[in-house]
Every structure is written in C-alpha cells, then in structure tokens.
Amino acid sequence: MLSIxxxxxxxxxxxxxxxxxxxxxxxxxxxxxxxxxxxxDKTLEIAKNFNCVVTDGGLPAEGxxxxxxxxxxxxxxxLDADLKLSEEFVKNSFEEFTNKKLxxxxxxxxxxxxxxxxxxxxxxxxxxxxxxxxxxxFPMGAMGIMVRKEVFEKVNGFxxxxxxxxxxxxxxxxxxxxxFGVIRSAKIFMPVRRFERDGYWQTIFKYLLxxxxxxxxxxxxxxxxxxxxxxxxxKE
Numbered sequence: 001m002l003s004i005x006x007x008x009x010x011x012x013x014x015x016x017x018x019x020x021x022x023x024x025x026x027x028x029x030x031x032x033x034x035x036x037x038x039x040x041d042k043t044l045e046i047a048k049n050f051n052c053v054v055t056d057g058g059l060p061a062e063g064x065x066x067x068x069x070x071x072x073x074x075x076x077x078x079l080d081a082d083l084k085l086s087e088e089f090v091k092n093s094f095e096e097f098t099n100k101k102l103x104x105x106x107x108x109x110x111x112x113x114x115x116x117x118x119x120x121x122x123x124x125x126x127x128x129x130x131x132x133x134x135x136x137x138f139p140m141g142a143m144g145i146m147v148r149k150e151v152f153e154k155v156n157g158f159x160x161x162x163x164x165x166x167x168x169x170x171x172x173x174x175x176x177x178x179x180f181g182v183i184r185s186a187k188i189f190m191p192v193r194r195f196e197r198d199g200y201w202q203t204i205f206k207y208l209l210x211x212x213x214x215x216x217x218x219x220x221x222x223x224x225x226x227x228x229x230x231x232x233x234x235k236e
Contacts, residue, residue, distance in 0.1 A: 001029040002094055003073030007063025009037040011081040012046055014191075018081060019050040025090045035067035061158035061166045068149075068157060076152055078145045078167075084112055084189040092185035093146060103151045103178025104171060106131060106141030107188045117200045118192055132182050138215075139180045141171035144188045151178045164210050164220040 004022060008015065015034075022032060034047040035057030047054050055070045057063030064078050077093065086092075097105055108128040111118040131140040145167060155173040158166050171180070195203045213220050 001031065001073035002075050002077060002090070003068075003071035004030065004032045004077045004079060004090070005035065005064055005067035005071055006032065006079050006081050007035045007037065007057045007060050007067065008039060008043050008047075008081045009057075010039045010041045010043060012039075012042040014082040015043060015046045015050075018079070018083060018085075019046065019052070021085055022090060023050055025088060029073075030090065031072060033067040033071050035063040035070075037063055059160075061160045061162065065157040065160070068152060071149075074149050076147050076149060078147075080143045080190075082191045082193070083143060086187040086189075089186045093183050096183050096185045097146050097181075100181055101179060102146075102181045103148050104139075104141075104174040104180045105146045105183050106139070106171060106180075107144040107183050107186060109143060109188045109190055111192050112189045113192050115192070115200070117204065118195065135180060135182060139171045139175040140168050142167045143190055145171060146183070147174055148178065159219065161221050162219045163223055164206075165214060166219075168214065169219050 019032065032050065032052040034052045034054050036044055036054065037057040037059065044054055053070055055066055057066050068076060075097070110120055110123050114120070134140070151174050154177050155170065158170045162169055210220055
C-alpha cells in the first residue's frame with residue numbers, strides 16, 4: 001500500500017485542489033493521511049470529506065513523523081499541502097519508483113507562477129539539474145519525497161531539531177541506507193507565496209546560505225535564518 005502523508009496548518013484552500021487531484025487517480029491500495037497542527041479553518045472538514053486518515057501533527061518534521069505513525073503502507077509519499085501535481089502523479093511516481101527499485105526519491109520542482117527570478121529555466125538551472133547531477137554525493141529532496149517505510153524507520157524519520165531544510169537532511173540520511181533517485185515521470189509545481197510574502201531575493205539568499213551551512217557546518221539547528229511557517233495569510 002502507498003500512504004500519502006500531508007502535514008497541514010490552515011490549508012483549506014490548498015487541500016480543496018490537492019485532495020481532489022489525488023482522489024481522481026483512484027489508485028488502488030492508496031491512503032491519504034493528514035497530520036494537522038491545529039487548524040482553525042475547514043482543513044479537517046475537507047480532509048474527512050475526502051476519506052483521509054486524520055491525526056495530530058506539528059511543524060513539518062513532526063507532522064510527517066506523526067502521519068507516518070498512522071500510515072499503513074509500506075511506501076510513504078510525503079507531500080506539502082500547497083502543491084499542484086502533474087497528471088497521473090501518483091501512478092507515474094509509484095511505477096517509476098518500483099520499476100527502478102528505489103528506496104528514496106525526490107522530484108523536479110517548478111513554480112506555479114513564473115517571474116524573472118522563478119521560472120522553469122532558473123529552477124532547472126539551480127535546482128532540478130543539480131539534484132540529478134549531484135545525486136550520488138549530495139542527494140536533495142523537498143516538498144515531495146517518496147521512501148520505503150523500512151528506510152524511514154531506520155533513520156528515525158525527520159529530525160525535529162533541524163529548523164530549516166530538514167527534508168534535505170532526511171533524504172541524505174536515507175540515501176546512505178538505500179538507492180536514491182529523482183523521479184522523471186512526475187513533476188511538482190510549488191506556490192510562490194513564501195517568496196511573495198518574504199521577498200524573492202531574501203528567500204533565495206536564505207536558501208543559498210542554508211545550503212552552504214549544510215555543506216560546511218552541518219544541519220541548521222538554530223533560528224539564525226528566522227524561518228517561519230503559517231504566516232502567509234496573516235495581515236501586517
């Protein structure tokens with residue numbers, strides 16, 4: 001069984017798009033687990049309407065870990081709640097994952113809204129191509145990660161003490177225990193709300209510094225980058 005695990009916090013608008021897209025595929029032996037961090041909107045109502053398993057969550061790392069505890073599948077697919085997915089995303093991902101006999105996998109990522117800073121060219125140049133070229137020495141993965149349950153358990157899930165890029169660190173740890181690959185047959189389209197809210201250059205520079213920190217110092221466990229969650233809909 002495939003378990004799709006989605007951490008949430010006030011994501012009613014995004015789940016209204018993501019869950020129908022997932023259920024549309026009507027994949028056999030698939031469950032969706034929503035790990036909620038205390039939403040005050042209709043997130044839980046929408047999740048239950050789409051027959052999702054609902055459990056308590058937390059910030060992304062904790063939410064993913066708690067969702068995994070409820071999951072019954074032998075393969076986990078972790079997704080952010082605000083993503084849009086390419087056609088037959090689940091089917092194509094699962095088939096490529098199993099055909100290549102992967103243990104951990106990530107995806108190509110593209111922006112939902114193109115700008116001079118974020119567009120298919122810049123994402124390919126600075127993220128998608130590098131994650132393929134560096135897959136053997138510096139595995140990367142964010143927003144969408146597929147992993148076998150046994151590998152997830154061996155690395156003890158996502159590290160809750162990491163404040164930024166805990167998903168990349170998880171992929172790197174998991175890749176030491178199994179075969180890593182980048183799924184080519186499915187694509188993830190990410191929102192740009194963080195870039196619009198926090199500033200394009202500020203956010204890009206923050207990610208760059210985070211990457212250098214991971215390479216030369218190690219995981220980011222302090223709040224030096226001032227990375228926040230759930231602040232997109234708050235007024236100044």
